[in-house]
Amino acid sequence: MFGRISHGLTPEERTRRARHVLHARPRRPLRVRQAVQFGTVAIIIYIGLCFVRWVHGLERGVTDGARSPGVEGFLPIASLISLRHWVETGVVNMVHPAGLMILCLILLTALLLKKAFCSWICPVGTFSEYLARASHKVFKRRVKLPKWLDWPLQSIKYLLLAFFAFTIFFVMTREQVAQFLDQPYNRVSDIKMLYFFTHASAATVWVLGILTVLSFAVPYFWCRYLCPYGALLGLVSLASPLKIVRSTSACTNCRQCASVCPSFLDVDLTTTVHSVECTGCLECVVACPESQALQLQPTGLLSRWKVKVRPAVFAVLVAGLFYGGIQVAQLAGVWRGQTDQRELVERVRQGMTGSEYDHVGRPQSNR
């Protein structure tokens, strides 16, 4: 499951292989993936600027312009609570419907197309990737923690995921879920998130700085060890029919694939990559010099379809599913929240302080 199997290599072969894998020269990222990543970052910057302008309007008592629903993609916990509410009641809560839709689309992407969200769309993944590339250039090698440290650290993201999932699905009652979704904190959580960054405390700056430094020193530190979202997508992606498949007859054991894999997977030693850490970045496929040796293709029940999914096709599938899904959500009327803007003006003017604006505030008080 985690892609670490005994490959029957002698200690000398293992050392030689590890040296090759860690000291390979950096390669230019897959262009089409880069295009999707940069396009997404541009969209997020645009959405962010519109949102900042809208919030400044609220502060002045102006209610023209629209709230940017895309910002809700950065509210994963509220979206998970909203998902439970939707599953239980069949009703989409309309405070932050876009967050719920984005979460569902990301889960669907993982189910069909592996953890492609992480390596093709997620802005934090993009930031981590370029920090990792900078680290590779500076240190002239890829930094990888020893297994005795790597494995326990990887468990942190699963523990965080278990904590959130257990709390949301088993500790919170149905009534608490409904109350949370409608409480003042949730109604302004996107605005509070903006203030979290624009009015950052010294602690926030320190934490963000430390995470950035760690992600430079140990590539993908956040994604590999801390991100509960990535942990969830990794588990869901196990069901994805698409996998990286190596043909042992066409493979020349050059190890190019392993030397570019950002997740340090033993692509060159396995026939099918089942790992929860495989993000479907396709860097291994494009690095492989043998045209028939390494492919992304359907496996399991769909293995009869001998289709090789090329990077450009995969790009269309990933971007099409994610952005196409957003269009469908808009057409279905489950994208824009329905909170009255005058209510938001009032809440912003009041400063959004008080226990009802705490993360676990008293539900439905002072409304």
Ligand code: SF4
């Ligand atoms: S196995 Fe290939 S597709 Fe998966 S993470 Fe590694 S390089 Fe990317």
Ligand code: SF4
């Ligand atoms: S799959 Fe391709 S890149 Fe990987 S070892 Fe075989 S020939 Fe080399």
